[in-house]
Amino acid sequence: MRAPSLPRPVLCRPRLAALLLAALLAPSLPAEADTVVPGAAHAFDYRLQPRRITDGVYVLIGRTEDFDTRNGGNIVNTGFLVGSSGVVVIDSGPSRRYGEQLRAAIAAVTPLPVVLTLNTHAHPDHFLGNQAFPAGTLAALPATRDAIAREGEDLSANLYRLAGDWMRGTEARPPGRSLAPGRLHAGGRELELIALDGHTGADLLVLDRASGTLFAGDLVFHDRAPTTPHADLDHWLAALERIATLDGVRQVVPGHGEVASGTGLQTPLRQTQAWLRWLQQRLDTSAAQGLETNEVLALPLAAEFATIAEAATEYRRSVLRLYPQTEHKALQQHGAR
Amino acid sequence: MLSITPLTAHATQPSSGPTTPATSTATSPENPNTADPLNSPRWDELRRAWLGDAPAEFDSRVQVQAPAMAEDALNVPVRVDASRLRGQRVEEILILADFNPIVRALSYSPGSAEPVLGFRLKLQQSSPVRAAVRTADGRWHVGGTWVATTGGGCTLPSTGSASPEWQRQLNHTEVRAWPRVDGGQRLKLRIVHPMDTGLADGIPAFHLEEISLLGKEAPTGAALAVLRPYEPVAENPVFTLDLPAGVVASGVSGRDNNGNRLTAELRP
Ligand SMILES: [Zn+2]
Numbered sequence: 001m002r003a004p005s006l007p008r009p010v011l012c013r014p015r016l017a018a019l020l021l022a023a024l025l026a027p028s029l030p031a032e033a034d035t036v037v038p039g040a041a042h043a044f045d046y047r048l049q050p051r052r053i054t055d056g057v058y059v060l061i062g063r064t065e066d067f068d069t070r071n072g073g074n075i076v077n078t079g080f081l082v083g084s085s086g087v088v089v090i091d092s093g094p095s096r097r098y099g100e101q102l103r104a105a106i107a108a109v110t111p112l113p114v115v116l117t118l119n120t121h122a123h124p125d126h127f128l129g130n131q132a133f134p135a136g137t138l139a140a141l142p143a144t145r146d147a148i149a150r151e152g153e154d155l156s157a158n159l160y161r162l163a164g165d166w167m168r169g170t171e172a173r174p175p176g177r178s179l180a181p182g183r184l185h186a187g188g189r190e191l192e193l194i195a196l197d198g199h200t201g202a203d204l205l206v207l208d209r210a211s212g213t214l215f216a217g218d219l220v221f222h223d224r225a226p227t228t229p230h231a232d233l234d235h236w237l238a239a240l241e242r243i244a245t246l247d248g249v250r251q252v253v254p255g256h257g258e259v260a261s262g263t264g265l266q267t268p269l270r271q272t273q274a275w276l277r278w279l280q281q282r283l284d285t286s287a288a289q290g291l292e293t294n295e296v297l298a299l300p301l302a303a304e305f306a307t308i309a310e311a312a313t314e315y316r317r318s319v320l321r322l323y324p325q326t327e328h329k330a331l332q333q334h335g336a337r
Numbered sequence: 338m339l340s341i342t343p344l345t346a347h348a349t350q351p352s353s354g355p356t357t358p359a360t361s362t363a364t365s366p367e368n369p370n371t372a373d374p375l376n377s378p379r380w381d382e383l384r385r386a387w388l389g390d391a392p393a394e395f396d397s398r399v400q401v402q403a404p405a406m407a408e409d410a411l412n413v414p415v416r417v418d419a420s421r422l423r424g425q426r427v428e429e430i431l432i433l434a435d436f437n438p439i440v441r442a443l444s445y446s447p448g449s450a451e452p453v454l455g456f457r458l459k460l461q462q463s464s465p466v467r468a469a470v471r472t473a474d475g476r477w478h479v480g481g482t483w484v485a486t487t488g489g490g491c492t493l494p495s496t497g498s499a500s501p502e503w504q505r506q507l508n509h510t511e512v513r514a515w516p517r518v519d520g521g522q523r524l525k526l527r528i529v530h531p532m533d534t535g536l537a538d539g540i541p542a543f544h545l546e547e548i549s550l551l552g553k554e555a556p557t558g559a560a561l562a563v564l565r566p567y568e569p570v571a572e573n574p575v576f577t578l579d580l581p582a583g584v585v586a587s588g589v590s591g592r593d594n595n596g597n598r599l600t601a602e603l604r605p
Pocket residue numbers: 121123199218227255
């Protein structure tokens with residue numbers, strides 16, 4: 001049955017991947033035009049400043065915000081390792097422009113060629129800069145390659161909507177090369193690749209042996225609430241247990257938020273763990289009590305998360321995405337036929 | 338049975354925390370107001386089409402909760418609470434979404450149940466979501482809230498219509514009761530149904546049409562409450578209902594617009 005008296009909207013439902021991306025990154029409020037950094041948005045300059053955190057190890061720390069037209073998607077951490085013969089890039093950023101500016105920033109540090117460009121997982125802020133790097137250097141876990149090939153176009157199309165012209169010219173470029181967990185020598189650096197899952201279906205961690213730097217991807221967030229559009233909370237918590245047992249880690253680069261080292265080394269891991277456990281407990285308890293989704297949304301956040309960026313937003317998104325399954329399980333426990 | 342925390346606490350005292358969903362506001366019931374607090378250009382047209390000539394006013398006692406931002410337009414949770422219309426018998430709760438291609442989402446006749454309802458809605462785009470509550474005196478009391486969405490939940494096939502799974506499971510109904518601290522009960526029921534809107538090419542409208550909540554004592558024909566879902570209710574609907582103390586449900590029965598029947602008993 002159609003509704004003849006009312007106009008058909010022109011908007012069609014985006015495909016599933018786009019919906020999931022929206023859940024990941026959609027800003028809760030439109031950007032304020034008057035808060036644009038003068039000149040920055042006009043020139044689409046991310047002002048990337050690689051920070052050397054130890055010998056040959058550089059990071060670019062994004063803002064702990066949502067994707068919007070002000071930040072152009074620079075809400076993610078990327079990094080690179082300079083070896084004796086080449087450069088290894090870990091995540092390429094949210095857009096072609098970001099990738100190009102990252103490549104220029106690397107060239108300002110070293111004349112050595114990029115020999116390997118890794119995507120830690122199939123979220124668009126981590127792989128949409130791939131176009132800026134030689135196709136032969138692009139590599140990821142097999143499931144990540146598949147997910148980018150399958151959903152990448154939808155994801156980039158959706159980012160155009162969220163970040164506008166920052167995205168111009170951006171296309172998803174799935175890595176051609178598969179990675180396996182274990183030791184890998186690249187550019188003269190010795191890497192340990194660790195394959196886990198839980199934030200998405202395939203999450204790659206990179207441990208640089210010489211410096212003890214762990215690039216943890218989005219399995220670890222720091223002072224920023226974890227995003228859950230493709231999450232499996234049980235798997236994610238198991239992955240965090242595993243990360244806690246890794247040897248030789250002297251600093252941690254989370255997917256989002258500041259680098260941790262020294263006495264604060266464990267902080268991002270513990271924060272992520274605390275958030276996920278609390279979220280899971282909240283969902284389970286609410287479902288066991290028979291609460292409706294809006295009643296769960298109205299419950300307060302735990303006080304310990306007061307200083308975590310985007311906590312309220314990610315709580316809402318996570319409840320909206322995860323509560324229906326938890327609710328259904330509770331219904332089945334005492335259900336009739 | 339579980340012993341549980343008060344289910345009514347959130348309905349009567351919405352938290353002021355940072356995650357509180359948007360709640361309707363309107364003018365005082367003593368001073369009936371016909372100006373739309375949500376400022377929707379469609380309201381006058383909707384009122385004429387769905388409420389007819391009956392008197393209608395915006396009434397803050399009709400609370401509509403939904404997330405102010407819902408990224409998944411196919412599953413927007415909506416909760417309506419008209420229990421503050423004390424002393425007035427609620428005949429019908431009508432859910433309307435101004436900018437949906439099919440405006441009417443659901444009609445609920447609470448009967449012996451509380452005038453409280455939770456369910457999930459498909460939204461085609463950002464829109465006011467309204468609850469128009471008809472009391473026994475014939476007046477409509479209207480509450481609502483804006484839901485922003487990245488959109489497009491009405492013009493795509495359900496995932497069910499693309500899967501052979503639902504055909505075996507069609508109308509499979511699960512129902513569970515929880516005791517409430519006020520002596521009443523909370524009920525949830527979930528029904529496997531694609532709830533196709535008819536707006537996706539080549540897929541006809543196929544949706545649940547009527548679901549009756551059956552009383553302990555009542556034989557057929559005497560329902561405690563009746564739900565009439567329309568196309569915009571989300572796939573595999575979940576309904577949350579509340580019963581006052583002394584009203585005991587035994588199960589549900591119903592049908593979809595193709596005449597397929599559903600039935601489920603409530604286990605004690
Ligand atoms: Zn991610």
